[in-house]
Amino acid sequence: MNKMSHVLIVGGTHGNELTGAYLxxxxQQSPHLLENRSFQVQTLLGNPKAFAKGVRYIDQDLNRSFDRPCLQNADHSNYESQRAREISQSFEANFDASTTVIIDIHSTTANMGLTLILNNHDAFNLQLAAYLSSEIPSLKVYSSEHSGRNRDxxxxxxxxxxxxxxxxxxxxxxxxxxxxxxxNLVYKILNYLEEYNRGSLKIHKGELKIYQYLESIDYPRDEAGNIQAMIHPQLQSRDYEALHPGDPMFLTFDYASIMYTGESVVxxxxxxxxxxxxxxxxxxxxxINIESGL
Amino acid sequence: MNKMSHVLIVGGTHGNELTGAYLxxxxQQSPHLLENRSFQVQTLLGNPKAFAKGVRYIDQDLNRSFDRPCLQNADHSNYESQRAREISQSFEANFDASTTVIIDIHSTTANMGLTLILNNHDAFNLQLAAYLSSEIPSLKVYSSEHSGRNRDxxxxxxxxxxxxxxxxxxxxxxxxxxxxxxxNLVYKILNYLEEYNRGSLKIHKGELKIYQYLESIDYPRDEAGNIQAMIHPQLQSRDYEALHPGDPMFLTFDYASIMYTGESVVxxxxxxxxxxxxxxxxxxxxxINIESGL
Incomplete structure (x- = not known):
């Protein structure tokens, strides 16, 4: 495979997720941190208007705005629609998509610790994830391949x-x-890419545990759409832990438990x-998917 | 002192603080929870527009909008200014301020646990706080007497x-x-008021620890107003714990510590x-103020 030519580090794709925006x-203020590598590193503040206003987005979620058909027909009255087209056009003009790694930095109110999200199970991405997992044992790897994020x-x-x-x-x-x-995770990724470009990588032999998106579950709601229950205290903050059929999932405002009725462990x-x-x-x-023989 | 005639329970004064709004x-959906008491209990969703939009406020912080002079000159183009006048007028028409307890329910991203905030050190409020502290040992009592909240x-x-x-x-x-x-805390307050009205209160004899507002501290900022540091990891989530002169307070983005330079423990x-x-x-x-002999 070709060497990687570029890395694009993005923060503030959601304007109220401050970690990426400030990083x-x-x-940008200390460019030496990213220089002297065998690839070019550029940075981008994804949604500057939303960041300035301290909100996730102005008109619509920027990180759901990159659907290819929508990009062609960007609505000029919609800030994120316009912004997505702008970013996309600039990316096409300045980067080679086949040799560019994008690192988009987000944060969540869920207790997900440090998570790497893959959009697909391309061998390069799996190797990188396996390397990072061995470097940072607490790192979780989540695949959004089937969540829609691999297209929008x-x-x-x-x-x-x-x-x-x-x-x-x-x-x-x-x-x-x-x-x-x-x-730290950003630097680990850059270090990996450096070794990769130099051909000096030791291929990581082992297993990679990937949490693969299956489906999303909504809150119980009434006919008007108002939520009728909260996350159950026994599930709150238990991201990545096994949920068995019959385990409590939600708690109504009157403190009645609602159980998980699926048929398998998730x-x-x-x-x-x-x-x-x-x-x-x-x-x-x-x-959980175990990728082995990497 | 007169018996209490009314209690007004308010949630969603800040539209993205969901606990009070949903409580x-x-x-409102289960009025029996508040009935059969020697006082009337009413509920109010403070900022319905902000709640519907999932934001703290539309135009300005509603919980800073009750300054008396401003209430007279409510700006009709400003939603919270209008809303504050509306709430204030309705309160005057329907409640006797001298015999009404207001319980305004908020939440915070700070690690403050369950906190009761007093606007003043009136004997009635201190007695109530002392009772609640004895009932809920983990409860903290914070006085906003000098923060400006006792007027706005x-x-x-x-x-x-x-x-x-x-x-x-x-x-x-x-x-x-x-x-x-x-x-649970709301019910404890209502129970106290019931005992108070019946004259069946056992006066709480003991000490009450109050954390009294002194001053607010801003983030280090550059000339353009951009913040230059984060809360220091050693201070993060340590609300109500002693901060000594020389203790770390902030950490810059380059990981330099900034110390607390005050002269006394806060x-x-x-x-x-x-x-x-x-x-x-x-x-x-x-x-810390210790109120004794209550």
Whole structure:
């Protein structure tokens, strides 16, 4: 495969996820942190208007705005629609998608720790994920291959589009420890790419555990759409842990438990993500895939 | 002193603090929970437009909009200014401020646990706080007497205006355990008022620890107003704990520590509250007052 020519580090794709926005600013103010590598590194503040206003987005979620047909017909009265076209055109003009890695930095109110998100199971991405997992044992790897993000997210501009999620972190706040963990993960990715370009990689032999998106689960709602229950205390903050059929999932406002009625064990993530209330998502269910022989 | 005639329970004064908004809705749907008492209990969704939109406020912070001069000159193009006048006029028409307790329910991204906020040190409020502290040993009592909230907050409509804070909780989310703790505290307050009206109170003899507002501390900022540091990991989530002169307070994005340079021990609260970034508040410093002989 070709060497990697570019890395694009994006923060603030969601304007109230401050970790990526401030980390991108740090890199812009201290470019030496990214220089002297065998590839070019550029940074991008994804949604500057939303960041300035301290909100996730102005008109619509930027990270759902990169669907190819929609990009052709960008609505000029819609800020994120316009912004997605702008980013997409600039990406096409300045980067070679076949040799560019995108790292889009997010945070979540769910207790997901440090998570690497893959859009697909391309061998390059799996090798990278396996390397990072061996370097950072607490790292979780989540695949959004079937969630829709592999066609509408900013990172979907490249086959080598990665996202970092870190949490739990309230929207509109910074946490120094999580900031440092995120920055550290970025450097680990850059170091891997350097070794990759030099051909000096030791191929990681082992297994990679991937939490693969299955489906999203909404809150119980009444006919008017009002939510009728909260995440059950026994599930709250238990991202990546096994949820068995019959386990409590929600608790109504009168404290009645609602159980998980699925037929197999699943591993919920994005449990109680603030931005997903309006999307009708209380959590995303995953299954574990073991990739071996990497 | 007169018996209490009314209690006004308010939620959603900040539209993205869901605990109070949903608890108020619960009470509206299950009025029996508040009935058969020697006083009337009413509920109010403070900022319905902001709640519907999932934001703290539309035009300005409603809980800073009750300054008496401003109420006279409500700006009709400003939603919260109008809303504050509406609430104030309705309160005057329907409640006797001298015999009405207001309970305004908030949440915070700071790790403040369950906190009762007093606007003043009126003997009635102190007795109530002492009772609640003895009933709920983990409860913290914070005095906003000198913070400005005793003149501009919704609860300032009554001398017996209380706020409940609960955290840490991300804006735009519910947490079942914190919801139940909040509801429990509301019932404890109502039970106290019932005993008070019946004259059957056992006067609480003991000490009450109050964390009293001293001043707010902003993030280090550059000339353009951009923040230059985060809450120090050693201070993060340490609300109500002692901060000594020389203790680390902030950490720059390059990981340099910035120390607390005050001359006396203080007890920070509202550490890393999301809504306070724009207000120029990284935390509020308090001192401990011991009220004895209650």
């Amino acid at each position: 991108t600013q740090k890199f 997210s900013l990172r979907s501009l490249s086959k080598f589009g990665l996202a970092i999620e870190i949490g739990s972190l309230a929207q509109g706040t910074l946490n120094a420890e999580l900031f440092q963990n995120t920055e 591993y919920p993530v994005f449990i109680n993500e603030a931005a997903y209330y309006e999307k009708g998502i209380a959590m995303c269910l995953t299954k | 108020t809705q619960k009470f 907050s919704l609860r300032s409509l009554s001398k017996f205006g209380l706020a409940i804070e609960i955290g840490s909780l991300a804006q735009g989310t519910l947490n079942a355990e914190l919801f139940q703790n909040t509801e 007890y920070p609260v509202f550490i890393n509250e999301a809504a306070y970034y724009e207000k120029g508040i990284a935390m509020c410093l308090t001192k």
